[in-house]
Amino acid sequence: MDERVEGQILEEIFSHSEAYENLLVLADDIGSRVAGSAGEVAARDFLVETLERYGLDDVHTEAFPHRAWRPEREQLAVVGPVERELACRCAGLSPSTPEAGVEGEVVFLERCDQSELEENAERVRGRFVVAPYYPYARQLKTPLAARFGAVGLIEHRSYSGGLQPARTCVFARTGDMPVASISLEDAEYLRRLEARKGSVRLRLTLDSRIERKDSWNVVGQIEGTGGGDELLIAGGHYDTWHVGPGAIDNAAGVVAVLEAARGLIRYRQHLPRTVRFVLFGVEESGLVGAWAYTREHETELDDTILMINNDVGGRPSGLGLMGFGDLKPSLVEVAQRVRVEGGEGAEPFQVSVGGPGGWGSDHFPFVAHGVPAIGLGTESALPEDRFYGHTRADTAEKVYEQGLTECAAIDAQVLHHVANLPKRPAARKTQAQMEALFRDHDFTGTLELLDLWPPEHVKQRYFDIPDEL
Ligand SMILES: [Zn+2]
Structure with a gap:
């Protein structure tokens, strides 16, 4: 040299x-x-x-x-104990919800990792998990929370500023359940709502196209x-x-x-x-x-x-x-x-x-x-x-x-x-x-x-894609 x-x-x-x-x-x-x-x-x-x-x-x-993924419809609403629309972003590779949306009560988690989900297993089943963007990645939260029976994941941004971060919910397949993101401010609002008025109920409606x-x-x-x-x-x-x-x-x-x-x-x-x-x-x-x-x-x-x-x-x-x-x-x-x-x-x-x-x-x-x-x-x-x-x-x-x-x-x-x-x-x-x-x-x-091992398996599941998804 x-x-x-x-x-x-x-x-x-x-x-x-x-x-x-x-x-x-x-x-x-x-x-x-x-x-x-x-x-x-x-x-x-x-x-x-x-x-x-x-x-x-x-x-x-x-x-x-x-x-390839694109969102056609991204809607999130509080339906109880009050009614209110919230801005949301559909996660990349999220499945669509039924046309009428998915409804469920909310459980707030800090990480949404294996140990926190085990501790909260009873509360997670049948509910939306609301959890922050950091420190535990959405691609890990999604399959895990689905295994514990959550109906969807609402991930909130870790910084203020009113923005909803985009991110995939899994790698190169269709996600295990509907996933969307909201701002930190809206997550704080939901927490206050629960503290003051009791259990919060959401309805998520996604039309998510994957081809x-x-x-x-x-x-x-x-x-x-x-x-x-x-x-x-x-x-x-x-x-x-x-x-x-x-x-x-x-x-x-x-x-x-x-x-x-x-x-x-x-x-x-x-x-x-x-x-x-x-x-x-x-x-x-x-x-x-x-x-x-x-x-x-x-x-x-x-x-x-x-x-x-x-x-x-x-x-x-x-x-x-x-x-x-x-x-x-x-x-x-x-x-x-x-x-x-x-x-x-x-x-x-x-x-x-x-x-x-x-x-x-x-x-x-x-x-x-x-x-x-x-x-x-x-x-x-x-x-x-x-x-x-x-x-x-x-x-x-x-x-x-x-x-x-x-x-x-x-x-x-x-x-x-x-x-x-x-x-x-x-x-x-x-x-x-x-x-x-x-x-x-x-x-x-x-x-x-993440379903990322061994390499031969990954390349097969990534690239042997049917014409119709
Ligand atoms: Zn990058």
């Missing part, structure tokens, strides 16, 4: 960054890019054009089928000069929810990947291994594009020596290694050279080895296949940063502009460094090794709830 070349790559990125302008195209000009929409197609085309304009090799799209459609990963690469088969991947998802333009989640990650590609290609003669850039479709409803990639490129996974995922923008805080501790020494070398502007109380950029249980973004399908994968972690740099994820307020003015370029520079540094290592830094893990790692990190139950 030539540090002089690395300096030139960083100079190119820091002085001519197109990251923010690209972000404005995605978030302002195109807006929502929910899977199955015209916005998604416009974003796909913009990404293809941009990678071609930057001069990447073999720029193309890779189609895959998925369960088989095609989406696309956008792929381009810089072919390595060494002629070998080993390759590295930098990726991030370009889809959003229907409600908003997904500026921080995840136009920010996409433009960092594009900018890393722009910076690296000028110095392509210094990349012995191939570096591939993959902008994933349909992350939000189940990391579907990333699973599709691992299916399409099964025979290349042995030679994929690193995948770096960019999801959610902000101030770069570190590289998270998802159980692949062997990567640490070489990434620590890179981390020491990283340039991140400080902020009040900002921690230095760090490399941490976590467990393999980060199931919430596109690195996971790679991890599940034993491919060494890492996430570029970010933290809030601005007070407004990231409190608006999955709402219509995740807009461009919330984006920490400097962070886009810093993330791009870090991607480029890591890719350049690892592409030049004499030997791959970490071996691919076998399925048995992954299972042992999942057991060690107490992750087996979560995988079962």
Whole structure:
């Protein structure tokens, strides 16, 4: 690895960054890019054009089928002891209710996890669970609460501001019961109502359409000069929810990947291994594009020596290694050279080895296949940063502009460094090794709830989709 070349790559990125302008195209000009929409197609085309304009090799799209979802009707009403309409958002992949809606009394929970549901089993049966967005994910609450006999899940936002967050209720299948979200303010109202006037009764009416459609990963690469088969991947998802333009989640990650590609290609003669850039479709409803990639490129996974995922923008805080501790020494070398502007109380950029249980973004399908994968972690740099994820307020003015370029520079540094290592830094893990790692990190139950194991089963259930759903 030539540090002089690395300096030139960083100079190119820091002085001519197109990251923010690209972000404005995605978030302002195109807006929502929910899977199955015209916005998604416009974003796909913009990404293809941009990678071609930057001069990447073999720029193309890779189609895959998925369960596209859209809400036609989203209604929630208090029907006792008073009558009142509340604003709600149908959860992605929620089933529809009968036309007249589903009615039930409410039980308030703090987590809606296994132990809280066991403690409240009597009260949950036949009722709507009302529980916060954080800390326990909707994709875990939904199957669990359904097992305990709830009639529906009403999830409320964890921050004030009157917004109802979008999110899928399960991964790549139809949910176990109707699920919708409300604002924190409306949840507080419901709690006060119960405290003052007794048991609250709700009626939820959802018309939720799920149909088989095609989406696309956008792929381009810089072919390595060494002629070998080993390759590295930098990726991030370009889809959003229907409600908003997904500026921080995840136009920010996409433009960092594009900018890393722009910076690296000028110095392509210094990349012995191939570096591939993959902008994933349909992350939000189940990391579907990333699973599709691992299916399409099964025979290349042995030679994929690193995948770096960019999801959610902000101030770069570190590289998270998802159980692949062997990567640490070489990434620590890179981390020491990283340039991140400080902020009040900002921690230095760090490399941490976590467990393999980060199931919430596109690195996971790679991890599940034993491919060494890492996430570029970010933290809030601005007070407004990231409190608006999955709402219509995740807009461009919330984006920490400097962070886009810093993330791009870090991607480029890591890719350049690892592409030049004499030997791959970490071996691919076998399925048995992954299972042992999942057991060690107490992750087996979560995988079962998410129905995300083993990989062969996941790809079959994701992609063998009947024409009529
Ligand atoms: Zn995201």
